[in-house]
Amino acid sequence: MEYLEIPKRTSGNRTYGLTSIIDLGTPIGDLKNILTDYHHLIDIAKIGIGSAYVTPNLKKKVDLYKGFDIKPYCGGTLFEKCYYQNKIPEYLSSLCDLGIEWIEVSNGTLNIPLQERLKIISQIKKDFHVMAEVGSKDSNQEMPISKWKGEIKLFLDAGCEYVITEGRDSGTSGIYEKNGDVKCDLISQLVEGIDSKKIIFEAPTPKHQMYFIKEIGANVNLGNVKLTDVLILEAQRCGLRSETFYLEDHECKLPL
Incomplete structure (x- = not known):
């Protein structure tokens, strides 16, 4: 059924226009049914927060995602827990055993020094596809826009394939106000001088998603999307x- 003129979407093994979902405990049977129909719409799957550590049949879930050409990875909270307990080598070994090739380096809960995160990235990028997250889960913690931009650029220069902007699964911190409103000035300045194809904007609700689609375009990278x-x-x-009815290929208010 192809008779409408609609924005051209990236497809196949996408490098941008990504949809990254958050899996907070979807049973394998349900997941298989969902992926059978919708796998072509999903590029990345985050096994959310630190839930991978207690997920039953985790290897089967990882294999299921990979079987549908979806890249699974563990939420940054698990990385931070391992960092806090000095268990990063064990964490990396477990990812290898599971066949997980992507890793998130974050500091949403812990205040891990920037140089320490960059050091870790330099050590693991030869073995993993690395994504770094910028921003805090603490809604009371404000970061200057210059710091947001500086960290994103440093992480991309360090070899990260993507940088994730913190938004939580609730959409109430990081790039969002406590009430869930998007920090519009922050977003407009973030993409000035930075390739937005390398940024994954956490957008957990259709309202958030519509904002980024209208402002950046149909092929914006979006994360924390519910299955x-x-x-x-x-x-x-x-x-x-x-809300996106008049979206066209050429409509892109911010550089993509």
Whole structure:
């Protein structure tokens, strides 16, 4: 069914226009049914917070994602827990055993010094595809825009394939106000001089997703997407929802 003029979407093994979902305990049977229909709309799967450590049949879940050409990784909270307990070598070994090739380096809960994170990235980038996260889960902690931009650039220069902007699964911190509103000035300045194709904006609700689609374009990278919202998100990207109805290929207010 192809008769409408809609924004052209990236497809296949995408490098941008990514949809990164958050898995907070979806049973394997349910997950298999969902992926059978919607796997082509999903690029990355985060096994959220530190839940990978207590997920039953984790290896089967990882293999299921990989079987559908989706890249699984563990939430940054697990990385931070391992850092806090001096268990990073054990963590890396467990990822290898599981066949997980992507890793998130974050400091959303712990205040891990920037230079320490850069050092870790330099040590692991030869063995893993690295994503770094910028921003805090503490809604009371404000970061200057210059620091946001500086860290993103440093992480990309250090070899990270993508940088994730913190938004939590609730959309109430990091790039969002406590009430869930997007920090619009922050976003507009973040993409000045930075390739937004390398940024994954955490956008846990359709309202957040619509903002980024309208401001950056149909092929913006979005993270923390709920599995149940994957099809809705794709419809939004294609201008098939009222709020994105007039979206066209050339409409892109911010540089992509």
